[in-house]
Amino acid sequence: MIGCEQLGKRYGTRWLFRHLDLDLQPGDCLLVLGSNGAGKSTLLKLFAGIIPASEGTVQRPADPRTGIGYAALDQSVYPVLTVREHLELAAELRGCAPRADELLEEVGLSYAAEFPGRHLSTGMRARLKFALAIQAEPPVILFDEPGAGLDAAGRAMIGKVIEKRRAKTAFILATNDPEERRFATHELELGE
Amino acid sequence: MSSNWGNEIRAVIRKELCTEMRNKSATFTAVMLSVTTVFTLAFAFYGRQLTGDGAAGMLWAALLFAGVGTLTRAFIAEEEQGTGDLLRMWARPHAVYWGKAIFAFGQMALTGFLVAALFLLLTGVGVATPLMLFVSLLGGAAALSGTVTLVSAMIARGSNRGTLAGVVALPLLLPLIALGVTAGRSAFEGLATSSGWAGTAGVWLYTLLVFATAPYQFAAIWREP
Amino acid sequence: MKWLLLLGMIVATVFSYQVAPAKDFPQPELARIIFFHLPCAYATAGFSIFAAIASWRYLAKRDWIWEFRAHAATEMALTLGCATMITGILFSKVQWGSWWHWDARQTSFLIVLLLLGAYFAIRMAFEEEVSRARVSAAYSSLTLLPILFLIFVFPKLPQVAKNSLHPQGVVAKGRFSPDYWSVILTVFVLVLITAIWLYKMHVRTSVLTQSLRDQDGNLEDSGRSTTARRVDQSVSVHE
Numbered sequence: 001m002i003g004c005e006q007l008g009k010r011y012g013t014r015w016l017f018r019h020l021d022l023d024l025q026p027g028d029c030l031l032v033l034g035s036n037g038a039g040k041s042t043l044l045k046l047f048a049g050i051i052p053a054s055e056g057t058v059q060r061p062a063d064p065r066t067g068i069g070y071a072a073l074d075q076s077v078y079p080v081l082t083v084r085e086h087l088e089l090a091a092e093l094r095g096c097a098p099r100a101d102e103l104l105e106e107v108g109l110s111y112a113a114e115f116p117g118r119h120l121s122t123g124m125r126a127r128l129k130f131a132l133a134i135q136a137e138p139p140v141i142l143f144d145e146p147g148a149g150l151d152a153a154g155r156a157m158i159g160k161v162i163e164k165r166r167a168k169t170a171f172i173l174a175t176n177d178p179e180e181r182r183f184a185t186h187e188l189e190l191g192e
Numbered sequence: 193m194s195s196n197w198g199n200e201i202r203a204v205i206r207k208e209l210c211t212e213m214r215n216k217s218a219t220f221t222a223v224m225l226s227v228t229t230v231f232t233l234a235f236a237f238y239g240r241q242l243t244g245d246g247a248a249g250m251l252w253a254a255l256l257f258a259g260v261g262t263l264t265r266a267f268i269a270e271e272e273q274g275t276g277d278l279l280r281m282w283a284r285p286h287a288v289y290w291g292k293a294i295f296a297f298g299q300m301a302l303t304g305f306l307v308a309a310l311f312l313l314l315t316g317v318g319v320a321t322p323l324m325l326f327v328s329l330l331g332g333a334a335a336l337s338g339t340v341t342l343v344s345a346m347i348a349r350g351s352n353r354g355t356l357a358g359v360v361a362l363p364l365l366l367p368l369i370a371l372g373v374t375a376g377r378s379a380f381e382g383l384a385t386s387s388g389w390a391g392t393a394g395v396w397l398y399t400l401l402v403f404a405t406a407p408y409q410f411a412a413i414w415r416e417p
Numbered sequence: 418m419k420w421l422l423l424l425g426m427i428v429a430t431v432f433s434y435q436v437a438p439a440k441d442f443p444q445p446e447l448a449r450i451i452f453f454h455l456p457c458a459y460a461t462a463g464f465s466i467f468a469a470i471a472s473w474r475y476l477a478k479r480d481w482i483w484e485f486r487a488h489a490a491t492e493m494a495l496t497l498g499c500a501t502m503i504t505g506i507l508f509s510k511v512q513w514g515s516w517w518h519w520d521a522r523q524t525s526f527l528i529v530l531l532l533l534g535a536y537f538a539i540r541m542a543f544e545e546e547v548s549r550a551r552v553s554a555a556y557s558s559l560t561l562l563p564i565l566f567l568i569f570v571f572p573k574l575p576q577v578a579k580n581s582l583h584p585q586g587v588v589a590k591g592r593f594s595p596d597y598w599s600v601i602l603t604v605f606v607l608v609l610i611t612a613i614w615l616y617k618m619h620v621r622t623s624v625l626t627q628s629l630r631d632q633d634g635n636l637e638d639s640g641r642s643t644t645a646r647r648v649d650q651s652v653s654v655h656e
Contacts, residue, residue, distance in 0.1 A: 010546075010630070011544065011545055012544065013630060045277075048277075048280075048281065049280070049415050049416035049417070050277050050280050050281075050415060050416075051416075051545075051547075051548070052416055052547040052548065052551065053416075053547070054546070054547060055631070058416070064281060064415075065281070065282055065283065065284065068281065070277070070281050072277070074274060075274055075275075075277050075278060076273055076274030076275055077275065077278070078207070078211065078273070078275055078278075079215075079273065080210065080211050080214040080215055081207070081210065081211075085210070089203055089206075089207055089282070090278075090282045092199055092200070092202075092203035093200050093203050093204070093279075093282040093283040093287065094282055094283075095196055095199070095200075132278070132282075342555075342559065346539065346552045346555060346556055347539070347542065347552075349543070349548065350539065350542030350543050350552070351542045351543075351544075352542055353542070356538055356539070356542050359534075359535050359538045360535045360538065360539060360556065362531070363528055363531035363532045363534075363535055363563075364532065364535075364559065364560070364563055366528045366531075366563075367528070367563045367566050367567055367571065370571060374574075401562050405558075405559065405562075406559070409476070409555040409558060409559055410555075412476045412551060412554075412555055413548075413551045413552050413555045
């Protein structure tokens with residue numbers, strides 16, 4: 001489903017990680033742990049195909065549009081598009097149904113459907129990014145710091161999103177939040 | 193190209209159009225840049241008799257600077273506002289390239305004709321063969337949009353991208369300008385029409401070659417397969 | 418190798434003063450700079466085209482050797498291009514009276530140099546090596562058509578060629594004496610051997626640097642300290 005062989009990434013002469021082999025199947029939830037700068041977000045970007053690896057290969061679903069859902073802290077949203085328009089645009093590009101009302105209800109953002117991106121708070125943006133990540137019900141979901149910027153209700157929502165899809169989805173979560181360990185079937189620690 | 197490709201490309205164009213319409217600042221700045229460029233060039237030649245050669249050179253220089261100044265924003269804006277990764281995850285590379293390039297062509301065609309109209313108004317240069325000027329400018333707008341869209345994607349994640357855009361795009365476009373000036377000279381003077389049409393054909397050939405290769409180069413740098 | 422090349426260049430330089438001057442120039446005696454100008458121009462064209470093709474191969478195969486080849490070839494093309502430009506400017510001053518004429522060949526060659534220079538501007542803008550390699554390869558492959566146009570088509574366009582100061586068809590029409598030609602060809606071979614030698618050293622250095630980085634991960638530390646930290650950090654997977 002998603003995995004890597006001998007994966008490594010370096011910036012300049014500094015390797016963030018190397019010789020990484022992984023193979024995740026539906027039902028697996030890999031928690032990527034590590035201090036700041038250890039390479040957690042970079043690893044998720046490599047799996048998402050957003051940045052290239054320095055060595056090794058990544059096996060990911062053939063069509064990343066519907067095969068991978070990705071939500072990250074450093075992603076933003078279009079300032080002039082409304083929440084609903086984001087979901088409609090993504091659906092059109094992915095070739096799937098927008099499911100805007102259903103998804104916004106699931107992430108608790110129904111009331112903000114017509115808000116433009118620039119009027120969203122950090123937490124609201126995070127919820128929209130989750131909705132976008134799960135829109136096509138992809139077999140692989142990558143969440144980078146999923147709890148960051150969210151209130152207690154938001155964190156509970158993340159739990160529900162993951163639990164609902166666990167059986168048919170492989171999750172990779174990059175986090176420093178000990179609370180999120182409860183989802184993990186595997187843990188990967190990057191660092192010294 | 194299947195209907196899915198068509199839908200995806202249309203979705204990218206619609207997104208660009210929507211962003212442009214709702215953010216008046218970008219459109220207004222682009223128009224101001226075009227007007228200022230033409231005015232500056234026309235002012236520099238104030239009181240002098242412009243030959244067909246000089247007029248064609250000035251017009252294409254104005255188009256080049258207006259185009260590079262406006263169109264390099266295509267991907268730089270995505271990276272600056274942090275939405276580049278959304279597009280990488282949602283759309284196939286060819287759809288993104290074609291959507292952005294077609295939108296840029298619309299923008300550049302409008303800018304080009306605005307620049308040309310202003311230029312003719314300010315300098316008082318007459319056009320002997322308007323059709324040749326129109327066809328060559330249209331081809332130039334297409335080639336500029338195809339090239340600058342790719343350059344914008346190339347440099348969007350680099351450092352010093354504002355300056356780098358000019359350094360990378362201008363030399364790539366200079367051969368196009370040489371062909372465009374040949375066509376423009378003939379269109380203004382009404383002389384050497386065969387070489388003028390050859391220049392126009394050259395502009396369109398350049399356009400064809402850009403669009404034949406650029407989508408593949410774009411796919412190689414945009415995201416991992 | 419380098420001593421042989423130096424000796425060859427000295428012999429060629431001495432020989433270049435023995436041949437009778439070409440008659441087609443205002444200052445025939447001072448036209449001998451062509452012996453270096455023409456070979457450098459041909460070699461620039463060759464390396465530029467090879468660099469663009471190597472970049473295509475890198476994008477298609479994702480094999481680092483093609484990135485090293487493209488980088489080294491572009492570096493050689495720019496170096497030889499600068500030599501061509503300098504010798505051309507000197508020639509222009511001596512034969513035509515001013516340093517720069519906006520002559521078609523001068524101008525198109527300057528654009529080629531700008532295209533090559535932009536390649537290095539792109540490389541400097543990307544710190545991360547894979548992105549740097551990809552983007553510079555995409556750019557370099559894009560330059561293939563403009564370079565071919567600027568070197569082989571533009572200067573020969575009838576409306577451009579008729580206004581050019583460059584002696585049209587001197588080479589094609591064989592208006593140089595056989596002795597003149599023999600010096601040009603000798604210098605061309607010497608320039609080409611030197612350039613290929615430097616190019617190969619560059620490629621080899623790149624390969625070695627890459628393999629050193631792959632082995633110990635930190636080239637800068639490994640040379641100066643026995644406590645150099647291995648950066649292939651521990652990665653543990655707990656079930």
